[in-house]
Amino acid sequence: MWKRFFVVTGVALLLGACENEDSVFFPIDDFPAAPEGLDAEYFNQAVTLRWFLATQWNGEAFRVYGRRVGDASFLAIAEVTSCAGGACEYSDTNIVESFSYEYFVSAVDLDTGAETDSQ
Numbered sequence: 001m002w003k004r005f006f007v008v009t010g011v012a013l014l015l016g017a018c019e020n021e022d023s024v025f026f027p028i029d030d031f032p033a034a035p036e037g038l039d040a041e042y043f044n045q046a047v048t049l050r051w052f053l054a055t056q057w058n059g060e061a062f063r064v065y066g067r068r069v070g071d072a073s074f075l076a077i078a079e080v081t082s083c084a085g086g087a088c089e090y091s092d093t094n095i096v097e098s099f100s101y102e103y104f105v106s107a108v109d110l111d112t113g114a115e116t117d118s119q
Contacts, residue, residue, distance in 0.1 A: 031116045032060040032107035035088070038118040040103060047092045051105055051118060053083060060107045063115065064090050069100040079108075 033054030040049045049064060061081045065074040078090050088105075095101060106115040 030109070030112055031114050032109050033057050034116040035062060035105045035107055035118045038103075038105055045093065045095070045097070047095055047101060047103070049090045049092070049103055049105065051088050053086050053088070054107075057107070060109050062088060063106045063108050064092075064103065065106065066092060066101055066103045069102055074102070074104070080105075 033056035035051040036054050038049065038051045040047055042048075051062075061079055062083075063076050064078040064080060066077045067074045077092060077094070080088050080090050083089075090105075092101075092103075105118045108115045
């Protein structure tokens, strides 16, 4: 299920939550708060993803996942540990203009490995 679809200068972007078949289950209280308002734009040969910290955010890191549309699985492409003013940003420059890409971001508790995907 994807939240948004973008087509910008020949690059199509899909954003949303991921359904992972290799799920690990944690007690509900052990999950970090999900990133909010995930958005993306293509400019100057880069896809820039932006999201906001949830009000329940407790200092967790974020993992950015991406794939070319049609690829079998998502790959972890970055870990973001520094945000400013309640917002976070990551620029993916490892793209080819003629391809479409899908992304999602997870808040991750580095101690337990629990992840909560963007909504």
